[in-house]
C-alpha cells in the first residue's frame with residue numbers, strides 16, 4: 085500500500101493491484117487448488133482457461149471467500165483478505181459475476197441492481213454510467229429479473245457487480261448460453277472497463293475466441309495448477325487452443 089512505502093518510492097504502474105500467492109483449496113479430502121500464484125494489474129484482462137472441472141470456478145469462489153482457502157495469500161491493494169468473509173472482500177473491492185448469474189427472479193431489475201450496493205453506505209446512488217453500459221436495463225428497470233432473457237440477465241449480473249465500483253471484477257463464463265449479439269455487447273463492455281485503467285478483470289471462459297480477443301494475459305489451469313501463462317497476444321502461438329482441445 086502507498087502508506088507502507090517510503091515517500092521517495094511512489095507507486096509504479098507495474099505494481100499488481102491483486103497478488104495471489106500459494107493459494108490452496110480443499111473440498112473435504114479433495115485437494116482442488118494446488119498453489120495458485122497470480123498477479124492482476126489495473127487496466128488488464130486476465131483470462132483463465134482450462135477444461136471442465138480443473139478448478140476455475142473454485143478459484144473465483146476462493147478469491148471471493150464463498151469457499152475457504154486452506155493456505156495462501158490474497159492481497160488486494162496491499163490488504164490481506166484470505167481470512168476475511170465475502171462481504172469484507174466486496175467492501176475491499178471485489179465484484180463477482182457467478183456462473184449461472186444468480187439473478188433474484190422475483191425482484192425488479194432496479195432492486196437487483198440495488199443489491200449490488202449492499203457494501204456501500206445507505207442511500208448511495210447507482211453509478212450513472214451503468215445504464216450507459218447496458219441501456220436495455222434502463223428500459224427494463226421495473227420488470228422482474230426472472231422475466232429477462234438469458235442475455236439480459238447476464239448483463240444485469242455484470243451491472244450488479246459493477247454497482248459498488250469494484251477494483252477487481254471476476255466474471256465466470258459470461259458467454260455461457262448467450263446469443264452472439266449479446267456476447268458482442270459484453271465483450272465491448274469488458275474492453276471499455278479495462279480501458280479506463282482502474283480495474284483488473286478476470287474472465288473465466290470456455291469460448292476461446294472471445295477469451296483470446298480480450299486477454300492481456302492468460303492462464304491455463306489443469307488439476308488445480310497453473311500449467312501455462314503468458315501475454316494474451318501469444319495465446320495462439322503458444323498453442324493454448326490446441327492444449328484446451330486435447
Ligand SMILES: Nc1ncnc2c1ncn2[C@@H]1O[C@H](COP(=O)(O)OP(=O)(O)OP(=O)(O)O)[C@@H](O)[C@H]1O
Nearest residue numbers: 111114116134135136137138139140141142143183
Ligand atoms: N461443492 C463441491 N464439493 C465438492 N467438490 C466440488 C464442489 N464444487 C466443485 N467440486 C469439484 O472441484 C473440482 C473443480 O471444480 P470447478 O467447478 O472449480 O471446475 P471448473 O474448472 O470451473 O469447471 P467447469 O468449467 O465445469 O465449471 C471438480 O473436480 C469438482 O467436481
